[in-house]
Structures are given as structure tokens and as C-alpha cells.
Amino acid sequence: MLANTLPTHDAALSELTALLGDRLSTGDAVREQHAHDESWHHPEAPHAVAFPETTQEVSEIVTICARHGTPVIPFGTGTSLEGQVVAVEGGVSIDMMRMNRVLEVNAEDLDATVEAGVTRKKLNAFIRDQGLFFPVDPGADASIGGMAATRASGTNAVRYGTMRESVLALTVVMADGRIVKTARRARKSSAGYDLTRLFVGSEGTLGVITEVTVRLFGIPEAISAATVSFPDIESAVNAVIITIQSGIPMARIELLDEVQIEAINAYSGLDNPVAPTLFLEFHGTEAGVAEQAERVGEICQEFGAGNFRWATQQEDRNKLWQARHDAAWAAKAMKPGCSLWPTDVCVPISRLAECIVETKKDLETTTIPAPLAGHVGDGNFHLVFLLDRDDPAECTEAERLNDRLVQRALAMGGTCTGEHGVGLGKMKFLQAEHGEGLAVMRQMKTALDPQNIMNPGKIFSI
Amino acid sequence: MLANTLPTHDAALSELTALLGDRLSTGDAVREQHAHDESWHHPEAPHAVAFPETTQEVSEIVTICARHGTPVIPFGTGTSLEGQVVAVEGGVSIDMMRMNRVLEVNAEDLDATVEAGVTRKKLNAFIRDQGLFFPVDPGADASIGGMAATRASGTNAVRYGTMRESVLALTVVMADGRIVKTARRARKSSAGYDLTRLFVGSEGTLGVITEVTVRLFGIPEAISAATVSFPDIESAVNAVIITIQSGIPMARIELLDEVQIEAINAYSGLDNPVAPTLFLEFHGTEAGVAEQAERVGEICQEFGAGNFRWATQQEDRNKLWQARHDAAWAAKAMKPGCSLWPTDVCVPISRLAECIVETKKDLETTTIPAPLAGHVGDGNFHLVFLLDRDDPAECTEAERLNDRLVQRALAMGGTCTGEHGVGLGKMKFLQAEHGEGLAVMRQMKTALDPQNIMNPGKIFSI
Numbered sequence A, B: 001m002l003a004n005t006l007p008t009h010d011a012a013l014s015e016l017t018a019l020l021g022d023r024l025s026t027g028d029a030v031r032e033q034h035a036h037d038e039s040w041h042h043p044e045a046p047h048a049v050a051f052p053e054t055t056q057e058v059s060e061i062v063t064i065c066a067r068h069g070t071p072v073i074p075f076g077t078g079t080s081l082e083g084q085v086v087a088v089e090g091g092v093s094i095d096m097m098r099m100n101r102v103l104e105v106n107a108e109d110l111d112a113t114v115e116a117g118v119t120r121k122k123l124n125a126f127i128r129d130q131g132l133f134f135p136v137d138p139g140a141d142a143s144i145g146g147m148a149a150t151r152a153s154g155t156n157a158v159r160y161g162t163m164r165e166s167v168l169a170l171t172v173v174m175a176d177g178r179i180v181k182t183a184r185r186a187r188k189s190s191a192g193y194d195l196t197r198l199f200v201g202s203e204g205t206l207g208v209i210t211e212v213t214v215r216l217f218g219i220p221e222a223i224s225a226a227t228v229s230f231p232d233i234e235s236a237v238n239a240v241i242i243t244i245q246s247g248i249p250m251a252r253i254e255l256l257d258e259v260q261i262e263a264i265n266a267y268s269g270l271d272n273p274v275a276p277t278l279f280l281e282f283h284g285t286e287a288g289v290a291e292q293a294e295r296v297g298e299i300c301q302e303f304g305a306g307n308f309r310w311a312t313q314q315e316d317r318n319k320l321w322q323a324r325h326d327a328a329w330a331a332k333a334m335k336p337g338c339s340l341w342p343t344d345v346c347v348p349i350s351r352l353a354e355c356i357v358e359t360k361k362d363l364e365t366t367t368i369p370a371p372l373a374g375h376v377g378d379g380n381f382h383l384v385f386l387l388d389r390d391d392p393a394e395c396t397e398a399e400r401l402n403d404r405l406v407q408r409a410l411a412m413g414g415t416c417t418g419e420h421g422v423g424l425g426k427m428k429f430l431q432a433e434h435g436e437g438l439a440v441m442r443q444m445k446t447a448l449d450p451q452n453i454m455n456p457g458k459i460f461s462i
Helices: A009-024 A026-034 A055-068 A119-128 A143-151 A194-201 A233-245 A258-268 A286-302 A314-325 A327-334 A348-364 A392-411 A429-433 A434-446 B010-023 B026-034 B055-068 B120-130 B144-149 B195-199 B235-244 B258-268 B286-302 B312-327 B327-333 B349-363 B394-412 B427-434 B436-448
Strands: A047-051 A074-075 A092-095 A102-106 A110-117 A169-176 A179-181 A207-215 A222-229 A252-256 A277-284 A304-313 A337-348 A370-375 A378-388 B049-050 B071-074 B092-095 B102-106 B111-115 B167-174 B178-181 B207-215 B222-229 B252-255 B277-284 B305-309 B339-346 B372-375 B380-387
Touching: A009 A047, A009 A055, A009 A092, A047 A222, A055 A074, A055 A169, A055 A179, A055 A207, A074 A119, A074 A143, A074 B102, A074 B120, A102 A119, A119 A143, A119 A233, A143 A207, A169 A194, A169 A392, A169 B305, A179 B111, A179 B436, A194 B195, A194 B436, A207 A348, A222 A327, A222 A429, A233 A252, A233 A277, A233 A286, A252 A258, A252 A286, A258 A314, A258 A327, A258 A370, A277 A286, A277 A314, A286 B286, A304 A314, A314 A327, A314 B178, A327 A337, A327 A378, A337 A392, A348 A370, A348 A378, A348 A392, A378 A392, A378 B111, A429 A434, A434 B178, A434 B195, A434 B436, B010 B049, B010 B055, B010 B252, B026 B049, B055 B071, B055 B092, B055 B167, B055 B286, B071 B144, B092 B277, B102 B120, B102 B167, B111 B120, B120 B144, B144 B207, B222 B286, B222 B312, B235 B252, B235 B286, B252 B258, B252 B339, B258 B312, B258 B372, B277 B286, B277 B312, B305 B312, B312 B327, B327 B380, B339 B394, B349 B372, B380 B394, B394 B427, B427 B436
Parallel strands: A047 A092, A074 A092, B049 B092, B071 B092
Antiparallel strands: A102 A110, A110 A207, A169 A179, A169 A207, A222 A277, A222 A304, A252 A277, A252 A370, A337 A378, A370 A378, B102 B111, B111 B207, B167 B178, B167 B207, B222 B277, B222 B305, B252 B277, B252 B372, B339 B380, B372 B380
């Protein structure tokens, strides 16, 4: 699986074995587990996988790798979507999942500090009894370190922000093994450069995130959810735009197109009307939720919506959101044996209806099924191409559609990825998106990782 | 006013004159206007002041300065509070105030793009008719470019965030004259490093901000404000902590101590009870504001508060907040002829009561008046020392009190500055606050400004 031209890194591996014993694995099965994420990108295995248990150990691992010029690839739950963890130049994957302790919950300050391998569901289970929750929800039960590294967001971001807003501080092991704490727990600070935001979204290319301090929120007094279907996708998106512009503090406002609805009906045994559908959630006081729901109901009706289905009990809400989160699996079931190629873009919300309508028109010209779902309150939506990997024509066609999607978003003032990150899949669009800014990113990378050992080959080539 | 040992930069000035004509000023009066901000720091004049009118001109100015190794100091309204604009190594101040056009308001997207010299009040006047407002409010009518550069925040940050959250994108002229756009208008993006946050809070040390895209909000349907006084400062702070923990979406929650209240009563002809006092503001629907106000009222009463004074009419609210914003001038009037030494720290809110109580105890041991006010919903508070600059004993004493304040905040997991920035005044605390992180900041600075011409001598020495 390793290209023959890669160096073998024997000296580094031997020092790492001395450090970690059987917590350094070179077995094929483990290496292949760490060769891929959930994306369509070609897997490439690392030479070895390290399983550190402390920040200090991560520092020692990176120090050894730096001495030998060995690539370092941080690895969490492997649920990234653009090939972020593929070991394109070999090297050592650092599997962070044994660093899975919740270190500190400060209920009074509404924050918690966790090791990078704690998943969002684990944190939420840990803090639920204190009436707290961590809102960022990308669907997968991702590690919080990985979510920080990819600047993840998801269904709740419209109300609670993305990882950009949710991370208060990080502990990071730099490319030379130094351990850096990016900030303190104070809610705001003007004390120098924003090191926290430097690493959030850096996808492992600047350092290994080992601890994360995140903002928490009180579980709302009242929560209510609903689905509502629309005559066409433009009406659904316009209802979202008016809702956001009205300042209604939506907790979630998600769009699934008729293709995706048909898929989840089949997959989850549901009977939603096969039409563009919004999934809504309201958080607040009892009176506040009722007021929000009434206003949004009125807006939706103005756009011809019908078939409101309310879910106020937790069980019903869980069912509703599970169906939303299963969208990708439901899509996969539409075309047995297919591979998923998920992609996402984000545009200013004023251009969202136009962008989605044009994208849907494009999809009419192809035979590749591509359900659409989106965090439309943020102007962010996803396609997932269902393709036969062994059919080069289908791969070429998906690439063409993806290119057109991204170019359309860029032309509308948008970005090539709202939340999946760059990884391998979006690298080719960064010059068009950032222009001279890409050179600045390269300068930062070169300054902080002069040997280019941190997750090399991702975001940009050096 | 210029130290004799500084180079004269004659060649640079002559090229700049050729470029700008009489928009390059070397007159003493103009230079002295640009020698200081509103802080206590010793003024140092630049060799010249440039008044560019376009980003392209800023780029040409910086290119000339880079060629000659001439320092560049971006200058807005001169309302910074830690000496950020003092020309400690001479050079050229770039006065951004002729770049004062609102370039674009996207009401549907709730954003606007302005040139760096547009002030927050000018932007708000411009967008009010569209039912929109820009919430970040540091008190002074600062330029939006300057607010981005210092990561400003202020009274509304508890609800609407600081400049960290408010800036969507920047246009920046780098140290070599390159023009970089840090991001697009999409609400979220995972497309590479967060260049926007790299420059927000960099205080002119990495580049000159020439354009800013900011988030806007709809003017709330209902706004209500109130003052309420407490038997002691601990009760007031504890009421704030419970309010924040309860998830009540306060628009403003400000503390003034009894010293500051006495000062504003005298200055603004008010009759507030001389006691620790919270200034509150609620934003929302009519019903939502009423519900919030009732809940906060109950919390305050549990902590022994009395003398609620409500202001629902805009005129009454303006009067209330004008008094709050005049706090520094009111303080100055307490000791005629004094100089103001403002300082601020920010701590996790669980430590806020303790931090303020210990600070007040410290102040009992000194003869220097130091009113306290704070954006306590964020854990952020200010002291302003009223001192006679010509009395070395008073200066030494203020320095001792400031040192103790910062060390107390750091010991509690806080930061040496919540919103004033580092400038000259907080440089000496950064090593203690950031440790190895400070070295990372220096690496970034050196990579992006290898000649150290961008606002040299601020944040850290190189």
C-alpha cells in the first residue's frame, strides 16, 4: 500500500517503539484502518500508528519524527470527509483516541476542557446531569480534537456557532515538539495574536491538538422541533432567508431536497411527503419557543408550506434528527454498492436560493444521484454523489459536477467548503478562493513547520 | 520630539511626497496629533503622516517604506488605550480617516463592507433606515479598522460578540505591500487558515487593515434598559453570574462601582444611589424582553438589589448609556488636572467576584482614586487610575497596582487585557500569560514582517 519511493523511516520507528512499546503499531490491519477517512479519496497507509496517552508523549513522538523528517498525521475518529487523515507521504499517524478524558468541567463558567480524543457525544453524556450541553454537531460522533482541527460545525451552528466560536483554548504540540497553550479560559482577550483560531481549521498541518477547552450552554428550558414541506426548493430557501433576516434565533434550520427525503423515508421507514423539506428546532423558554414557532410557521405558510409535523417530546425529536443525521447512509442505500462522494459549499444567504436552484438544474443533466441537504441558515449545503468508484466515467462526471458547484459558489462570493475542510479534495480551489491569501497561509506554514512534516500534502502543496 | 538616534528616512519621505503630494505631512502639529492615543503612554511623533485614500495607495506607501526599512504605524481615531499608535521608532503614520466610505451594505445577508476609517457611529447612522445595526460598542466612536486591529469589544459583546466574532473579512496590506483579502462573505468556511482572525487583534504589527466586512443585526423589535443598585459589589457580581448561567440573552450587563457612580452623578447631574450598580439592557420581542426583565429582576432581588430604574423610551436609554460611556470623563473630573491611566483585565466569570473584591481591597491601601467599571457579563472589568503624571510616586504607585491587578487576573486563569489590547502597556505581561505561545507569535511576526517595519515595538520586542 505504501509507494516504494517513500523513505522507510526505520530509525524513527525504532525510537518510537522504544518510547511506546506496543503502543506503536506497524501491523497491516491497524495501518489500513488509518489509511482513510469517510471520504472517496484514495487510501494511503502510514508506516506506523502511535497511540499516545498524554500530551507529553505526543510531544516526544513529534520530537522524534522531527529529528528524522518523518511525517506526522493526527488521527481522531476518522470521520473527516476530504481525506484529511490519508497518509499521502506515509509517516506516523498519531491516533488520539486513548486521550479520552474529560479533564475539567467548569459549570459556573460554562466551559469544559477535554483531551482531543473525547467525542462530542461522550462530552454531552458527561455534562448532561449538570444541565449543560456542547452544541456543535457535525452528525458523526467525531472527536472534539478532530472537530477543532477541521473547524467543524453542523446543524446547530446557525444559533451556537461553529468550532471557530466554540473553542476557547487549545493545547497544541508544535512541529518541533514544543507544547503550546493557545489561550486562557477568559471569555475574551486582546492579549496578542489569536493562536486559538490559528489552529482551529488548520487540519493538522501546523501542530497536533491534544486538549481543547470549549464553550458549553445550559440545556434550554424548552425545545421544540418540526418538519415542514414546500412546493419547491426556492420557496423553502426563501422561507429560511426571511426567518434568519427576522432575527428569529433558530437552533436548527435544515433543508433536505425531495431526493434526500425519498432516501430517508425508505431508509428509516418514514412517510414524509416527498418534497423539499425543512427540519426546524427552537430553543428557549416555554413562551419564547412558542412565539418563535408561531412566527416561523407564519413565514413558512407565506411560502406555500404545508404538512407541519411537530415533535416536542425528546423521543420524537431524537427520531426526527436521527433521520436527518442518517441522510448520508440513506443516500448510500439508494444505490447499493455505491461509494459516497460528499462535498459542501457555503454562500452568502442572499445567493443561496439561486445557488441551490442552479445546482439542481445541473444535476438534472446527469445520471449520478446526488441528494442535497444543508445547514441553510448559514448558507451552507451539501451534495453527496453516489457513484461507482470502478467506473471512471462516473468519477469524471462527479468531478465535473463538483467543480461546477464550487465555481458557482465562488462566483457568488462563497467558499469552496463551509465545514468539511480542504484536506485533499478542495486543494485545487484554494488559489481561486484566496488569491494572494494562499501565499500568506504558505508563509505561516513554512514558519511554523519548516520541514513540512505536519500532515504534509493537505490544504496546499509546499 | 524625535530621538536623535533614529534614522531620518529622508529617501522614503521624498518618495512618499512624490506619491501623495500634500497628503504627506511633516508639519509639527500633524505629527504631534499622531504621537499619542488616549492612554497615559509617553507620546512619540512619527517622521511624517500619510493620508491615503485607497487601498492601492496604502499598498504603495507600505512598498516605499519596506524598501527603506521605514516603520509604518496605522492610525485611526487615536482612541486606543495602550499606546498602540505611539511612533516609538518614528517612521510614517498612516492616517486611515480619509478612507471613510461605506462600500456595500448587504441587508439580506446582514453584513456591510466599509473602509477602515468609517467609525462605528457613522456606519450605524448609515444603516439605521434599513432596520440594521452594528453592535460592537467600545464607548469611543472608534474607526472600524482600528476596532478590528485591537479586537475591540465593549458593552454589547456579552450578546453580540467582540470584533473577533463580528469581522467576516478584511482587506489588508502586508508588510511588503501585497494586498490580501482574508475571506469571502460566506458566514462560515473551512477553506484553510483563518486569516481574518490572524489580523483581528494584531494591532497593526502584521499589516494595515484597509477594508472590513462586518456582521450586522436587525434592530430588535423591543429594547428596554434599567439600572439597579446593590448593597455591595459581591452581590452585584453574583447577580450577574447567575443571570449569565441562566442563559438569559442579556444585550448589556455592566457594573459601575460606588466610586464611579459618584463620579457620573456629579458629571452628568444624575441622582443614582451611590452604590455598586448594574446597567442592564434587554433586546428581543416585546414578550421576550418582558420575560427577560422579569427574570433578571427576580435574580437581582435575591441578591438584595433595589432602586430599579427603567428606561424604555429611546431618549431615556440614550441618557442612561451616555452616562455609562462618559464614565472615564466623569472620573477625570473627580481630580482636576489629572491624567487617566485606564487598564483592563478579564477572568473566568466564576472568579469575577473574588477578583473584583480583592482589587477593591487593594485600592483601599492607596490614595490614587481608581473607579471601577466593567463588562461583567464577559468577566471583563476596567480600572482607571487618576494620577498626577508629574508626580513620580503616583506613577510608581499606579504601576504597582496595575501589576497586582494583572497578576491577580492571570492567577485566576484570566488575561492581562480583555479588550484594550497590548500596545506598549501590557507587553511585560505576555510572557507570563502565554509562555511558549509568545514564541509562536514572534515566529508569525518574523515570517510576515521580516524587517519588523509594521508598528514596531508593540505587543512584543523583536
